[in-house]
Amino acid sequence: MATGEGRRRVTIADVASHAKVSTTAVSKVIRNAYGVSPAMRERVNAAIEELGYRPHAAARAMRGRTYTIGLMLPHIRNPFFADILDGLMDQLAGTDYQAIMIQGGATRTTERRAVDALIDRQVDGIVMVAPLAAKTRLEEVAGQIPTVVLGRHERSTVYDAVFDDDETGAELAVQHLIDLGHRRIAHITHQDDSSARPGDLLHKIRSEAYERVMREHGLADEIAVATTYYSEEGGYQGTLELLNRSPRPTAIFAGADQAAFGALAAVHESGLSVPGDVSIAGYDNTRLAALPNISLTSVDQNGALMGKTSGRLLLERFEGRTSAVRFSVTPRLVQRNSTAPAPGTAHDKPTT
Amino acid sequence: MATGEGRRRVTIADVASHAKVSTTAVSKVIRNAYGVSPAMRERVNAAIEELGYRPHAAARAMRGRTYTIGLMLPHIRNPFFADILDGLMDQLAGTDYQAIMIQGGATRTTERRAVDALIDRQVDGIVMVAPLAAKTRLEEVAGQIPTVVLGRHERSTVYDAVFDDDETGAELAVQHLIDLGHRRIAHITHQDDSSARPGDLLHKIRSEAYERVMREHGLADEIAVATTYYSEEGGYQGTLELLNRSPRPTAIFAGADQAAFGALAAVHESGLSVPGDVSIAGYDNTRLAALPNISLTSVDQNGALMGKTSGRLLLERFEGRTSAVRFSVTPRLVQRNSTAPAPGTAHDKPTT
DNA sequence: CAGGCGATGGGTAACGTTACCCATAATTCA
DNA sequence: TGAATTATGGGTAACGTTACCCATCGCCTG
Numbered sequence: 154m155a156t157g158e159g160r161r162r163v164t165i166a167d168v169a170s171h172a173k174v175s176t177t178a179v180s181k182v183i184r185n186a187y188g189v190s191p192a193m194r195e196r197v198n199a200a201i202e203e204l205g206y207r208p209h210a211a212a213r214a215m216r217g218r219t220y221t222i223g224l225m226l227p228h229i230r231n232p233f234f235a236d237i238l239d240g241l242m243d244q245l246a247g248t249d250y251q252a253i254m255i256q257g258g259a260t261r262t263t264e265r266r267a268v269d270a271l272i273d274r275q276v277d278g279i280v281m282v283a284p285l286a287a288k289t290r291l292e293e294v295a296g297q298i299p300t301v302v303l304g305r306h307e308r309s310t311v312y313d314a315v316f317d318d319d320e321t322g323a324e325l326a327v328q329h330l331i332d333l334g335h336r337r338i339a340h341i342t343h344q345d346d347s348s349a350r351p352g353d354l355l356h357k358i359r360s361e362a363y364e365r366v367m368r369e370h371g372l373a374d375e376i377a378v379a380t381t382y383y384s385e386e387g388g389y390q391g392t393l394e395l396l397n398r399s400p401r402p403t404a405i406f407a408g409a410d411q412a413a414f415g416a417l418a419a420v421h422e423s424g425l426s427v428p429g430d431v432s433i434a435g436y437d438n439t440r441l442a443a444l445p446n447i448s449l450t451s452v453d454q455n456g457a458l459m460g461k462t463s464g465r466l467l468l469e470r471f472e473g474r475t476s477a478v479r480f481s482v483t484p485r486l487v488q489r490n491s492t493a494p495a496p497g498t499a500h501d502k503p504t505t
Numbered sequence: 506m507a508t509g510e511g512r513r514r515v516t517i518a519d520v521a522s523h524a525k526v527s528t529t530a531v532s533k534v535i536r537n538a539y540g541v542s543p544a545m546r547e548r549v550n551a552a553i554e555e556l557g558y559r560p561h562a563a564a565r566a567m568r569g570r571t572y573t574i575g576l577m578l579p580h581i582r583n584p585f586f587a588d589i590l591d592g593l594m595d596q597l598a599g600t601d602y603q604a605i606m607i608q609g610g611a612t613r614t615t616e617r618r619a620v621d622a623l624i625d626r627q628v629d630g631i632v633m634v635a636p637l638a639a640k641t642r643l644e645e646v647a648g649q650i651p652t653v654v655l656g657r658h659e660r661s662t663v664y665d666a667v668f669d670d671d672e673t674g675a676e677l678a679v680q681h682l683i684d685l686g687h688r689r690i691a692h693i694t695h696q697d698d699s700s701a702r703p704g705d706l707l708h709k710i711r712s713e714a715y716e717r718v719m720r721e722h723g724l725a726d727e728i729a730v731a732t733t734y735y736s737e738e739g740g741y742q743g744t745l746e747l748l749n750r751s752p753r754p755t756a757i758f759a760g761a762d763q764a765a766f767g768a769l770a771a772v773h774e775s776g777l778s779v780p781g782d783v784s785i786a787g788y789d790n791t792r793l794a795a796l797p798n799i800s801l802t803s804v805d806q807n808g809a810l811m812g813k814t815s816g817r818l819l820l821e822r823f824e825g826r827t828s829a830v831r832f833s834v835t836p837r838l839v840q841r842n843s844t845a846p847a848p849g850t851a852h853d854k855p856t857t
Numbered sequence: 858c859a860g861g862c863g864a865t866g867g868g869t870a871a872c873g874t875t876a877c878c879c880a881t882a883a884t885t886c887a
Numbered sequence: 888t889g890a891a892t893t894a895t896g897g898g899t900a901a902c903g904t905t906a907c908c909c910a911t912c913g914c915c916t917g
Contacts, residue, residue, distance in 0.1 A: 255606070444766055
């Protein structure tokens with residue numbers, strides 16, 4: 154276990170000479186390859202232990218696998234992504250695989266750079282969370298390396314897809330507000346730089362489901378959308394804009410909790426109360442939403458399960474699966490105190 | 506710019522033959538090395554462009570640098586870390602370096618695995634945020650690879666250190682509460698698995714500063730510490746424990762905003778109000794703290810600056826600096842509505 | 858008992874890049 | 888003008904690992 158200061162790294166050759174066997178034999182033991190006797194295995198493992206050998210991932214990358222999975226996140230501020238990572242790491246625990254993360258940023262250009270960086274570093278598989286890239290680009294990536302796309306809905310034959318049923322989720326939220334007697338229900342959506350088809354992006358799906366449900370209830374004229382960002386700042390700005398309209402909405406469905414937090418701030422700063430004057434619902438059910446003095450009604454999507462599944466799908470790909478898989482998570486509504494019957498409505502809370 | 510599906514990667518050799526020059530020449534152009542004519546440079550760059558060549562980081566790792574900086578974060582749920590990453594990426598923008606992240610987890614074992622993984626992947630430099638490892642381990646890592654330790658206070662001659670003046674920060678918070686007339690001021694600290702010397706860990710420094718200031722004001726008997734975690738759950742549990750004591754504290758200084766959020770929840774659930782019955786102060790001044798319905802008094806430490814500086818220090822190391830540098834950020838108190846004069850105190854808010 | 862076969866171990870050429878060195882041409886200087 | 892120096896380009900051996908192939912040995916089978 155001696156690991157000296159600036160000392161040269163322990164290599165497979167060191168292990169081989171220490172165990173008095175060939176480097177090939179050592180490599181076989183490490184990889185659990187065929188053709189090693191138990192005696193040999195033990196001998197080599199002892200030497201590995203003694204010298205504190207660890208495989209050099211970069212060297213491995215030249216020939217075989219790196220045992221690395223790359224996770225591209227748009228950014229790390231959203232705690233929902235932490236759930237995804239938790240699930241992924243949970244799945245990877247006990248395997249030889251390591252997860253590394255990279256921040257994709259807000260534009261297609263930065264995202265491309267980030268994903269290229271992962272490919273250049275020869276990760277064995279990639280999980281892209283809510284990517285902005287066009288489908289052709291996703292398939293190009295997936296053509297080079299096993300890929301899971303998380304949060305997009307389009308069908309592909311080359312990559313696996315994991316996503317929440319955003320249509321249902323948005324429906325749950327809007328329906329809930331309608332049930333509470335609201336009619337002027339506004340929506341905050343996310344502006345992106347994506348070149349994906351609108352119908353494949355989660356925020357588009359949520360906003361379209363919002364509009365559809367509104368129309369289905371004869372509320373087409375009440376549709377009001379602020380297009381900002383799924384972030385606190387975005388929610389804040391969007392809400393200020395919505396509250397300025399006349400008549401102002403009595404409820405806001407924010408497409409993400411982060412935006413809902415900003416909405417809460419904006420409503421308070423406008424001298425209005427939640428849910429007295431304005432009801433607010435979010436999406437993601439982040440832990441913060443459960444805090445009593447936020448108590449945000451939100452749509453829960455099982456991020457940990459999505460992350461875990463992404464990992465599993467990649468491991469399956471490594472084992473040889475070539476057919477594409479789609480995995481969908483069903484959302485559910487978590488009612489809290491940020492939503493209440495519309496002002497002036499004699500309305501009983503619906504029984505769940 | 507043609508990048509076919511499963512096609513073989515474009516290598517330096519492809520570029521060389523396409524440009525009708527040697528691979529050496531291509532390598533020189535890429536690395537901006539000495540000994541290339543402008544004509545050669547242009548020729549090679551044209552070929553690179555045309556073929557869509559990107560350097561293979563793993564191959565580079567075998568000889569030179571990977572242009573990769575590894576960022577070890579204990580976990581990604583804390584939005585404060587997002588500030589650090591933002592600062593780091595800001596510094597790295599415009600350079601050839603890429604930042605990758607890895608989650609260290611809650612124990613020394615998982616952290617070690619994570620950092621080893623970065624080393625095995627041959628990153629050029631490492632930034633370790635609030636590591637749990639013993640100083641000897643940190644120096645062992647730094648002996649192999651340029652390292653910045655963020656959030657620890659000990660002096661080292663081998664790695665660079667970036668940290669907040671936690672002593673002053675904690676002092677600001679506690680002093681603020683004392684100024685408001687509070688006497689029964691409790692503290693929530695973080696339990697760790699670290700083998701660092703207590704005086705070097707930020708949460709120990711904060712808790713010791715808390716105790717010191719209390720004693721300096723003759724409040725030694727009022728010292729009450731709950732040792733849980735810097736997380737929502739930890740803050741929640743710790744606060745329940747503290748509120749159970751009799752007499753209960755009128756103020757709680759949580760060592761981190763995340764814990765303070767949990768504390769807010771616990772106070773509310775106990776049927777008490779903030780700041781009416783209990784004042785709460787946090788640390789980190791995360792964006793959430795500024796939301797009107799949280800409005801948490803908190804100590805601001807400039808995370809972006811710390812991240813940016815970490816990046817700068819690494820780049821300097823790559824340029825050849827060998828002496829160790831320490832960089833300290835000065836915190837400041839941001840007063841909001843979660844702190845107020847102690848119940849039953851005729852006290853004017855101190856002018857700032 | 859010869860031929861063959863499975864089990865085991867090793868030799869070696871890659872993988873893509875760079876550091877080091879050498880060769881040649883072009884230019885400068887005395 | 889000859890020698891020395893500089894500028895420019897290329898050849899080649901690594902870096903650490905693995906995939907592929909071959910050699911050997913003991914044993915089984917007909």
